[in-house]
Amino acid sequence: MDHQHDTRVDHPALLRSSGLRATTQRLRxxxxxGATPHATARDVLVGxxxxxxxxxxxxxxxxxxxxxxxxxxxxxEPPGSSARYEVRVGDNHHHLICRGCGDVTDVDCxxxxxPCLTPATDHGFVVDEAEIVYWGTCAACARPTIPNEELS
Amino acid sequence: MDHQHDTRVDHPALLRSSGLRATTQRLRxxxxxGATPHATARDVLVGxxxxxxxxxxxxxxxxxxxxxxxxxxxxxEPPGSSARYEVRVGDNHHHLICRGCGDVTDVDCxxxxxPCLTPATDHGFVVDEAEIVYWGTCAACARPTIPNEELS
DNA sequence: TGGTTGTCTGGAATCGTTCCAGTCACCACG
DNA sequence: CGTGGTGACTGGAACGATTCCAGACAACCA
Incomplete structure (x- = not known):
């Protein structure tokens, strides 16, 4: 958890070059x-x-x-979860989502x-993106439960 | 739109064999x-x-x-839409979703x-499904707008 | 037929998200 | 550097999708 993250990005310049004002709130x-990928709005608020x-x-x-x-x-917007936000943009990456705890992890394409994939039949659609979500069980949830732990 | 749909499925037997009671509401x-794939709860209610x-x-x-x-x-659960429901289960199919109108269309895998795909790195996840959403523009939304139509 | 219990009813509540009018503060320009 | 314009934040309220809850209803089995 103690890794270098985007504190070195010039956020004010980034905002201004995108046509936005560099307000204190936006920088925060x-x-x-940058430090907490896939955060919900509430995570951001608390953070x-x-x-x-x-x-x-x-x-x-x-x-x-x-x-x-x-x-x-x-x-x-993972099913059953409020919307999550990430600043990793501009690349074609996908997500692993844990069915147990809802943990979201980036995975490179x-x-x-x-679109990195095309459908078998396009039904008249012009496809511009293939979004892939890998569903499964994360390492933490795959661990055997502690015997003393009560099941709810 | 005038196609045969699942009216021939024995819904009462289907429910009972799944351990559910065959109530009138459930049959409806x-x-x-069966007739309206990808319906929202509200669609179902109105329908x-x-x-x-x-x-x-x-x-x-x-x-x-x-x-x-x-x-x-x-x-x-497409982003920005309330939950949708479908009775096509038990196969591995994916969806095309229109960025314009939100239309959802099945596409065979x-x-x-x-899982029909595996991630480049699994990050410790045991992956059991790769859900693919093809994003694009459907035929209806891709049509040129009528010249007299005002842009909002 | 009657009893059990899953399921529906109908009112209310929850929660994530958005609306809205007024105030604040960033920033371009002189 | 000062100032005015306007994008952005404040703070209260509202909205909509979904869920909760206690009691009534109805499917189903013996």
Whole structure:
């Protein structure tokens, strides 16, 4: 967990070059997302507040929407989970999602650029992306349960 | 749109063999889903009511959950859309989703059974399914707009 | 036929997300 | 550097999809 992350990115310049204002709130959110991939809006809210910012829920959503709209972030909406956000954009990567705990992990695309796959039949669609979600059980959930642990 | 659909399936027997009671409400929902793939809960509600049933929203959800739980239906949760339900289960098919109108279309898997793909790196996950969503523009949305139509 | 219990009813609640009018603060320009 | 324009945040409220809950109903089996 103690790895170098995007604190070296010039976030103010990044925002401005995307046509956005470099507000304090946006910088806080970008810092947080850089350190915490696949965070929910609530994760972001709690995280930026823990870092000393005073932001409302709405402001968090506003910031996230602005970032996504400018292509600096994107959303992942796993079934049964509130929306998650990541700043890894501009590449064609996919996700592993754990059926147990909901953990989301990036995985590089082994095939190439979008669309990395084409459907058997396109039904008249012009396909521009093939989004792949690998469902399974993560290492933590695959571990045997501790015998003393009660099943709910 | 005038095609034969699952009206010939013995829905009562299907339900009972899955350990569920063959209630009128469930039969209505199965009939509707057979005719209308990828329907939202609201679609189902409106649809079964149009067919003469008097059902509450909660009953619709209860029925859908029971069907999904018994493996007779499954959910699709496209981003930005409420949950959708389909009765095509037991095969490994994928979906085309239109970025414009949200239309969801089934597409057969060209690769085989689950998991039809494996990730470049599994990060410790035991992968059991690779879900593919082909994003693009459907034929209807790809048509040129009518010149008199105002852009909003 | 009657009893059991899964399922539906109908009102209410939850939660993630968005709306909205007013205030604030970034930043371009003089 | 100061200032005005306007994008962005505030704070209260609303919305919609979904779930909760206690009681009534109805499928089904003996």
């Amino acid at each position: 959110v970008l810092d947080f997302l 930026v507040r823990a870092a000393g910012a005073s932001m409302s829920t709405q402001a968090v959503y506003d910031v996230l929407h602005a970032l996504v709209g400018a292509g600096l972030a994107r959303t992942i 082994a095939r190439g650029t979008s | 929902v199965l009939d509707f889903l 079964v009511r149009a067919a003469g049933a008097s059902m509450s929203t909660q009953a619709v959800y209860d029925v859908l959950h029971a069907l999904v739980g018994a493996g007779l239906a499954r959910t699709i 060209a690769r085989g059974t689950s």
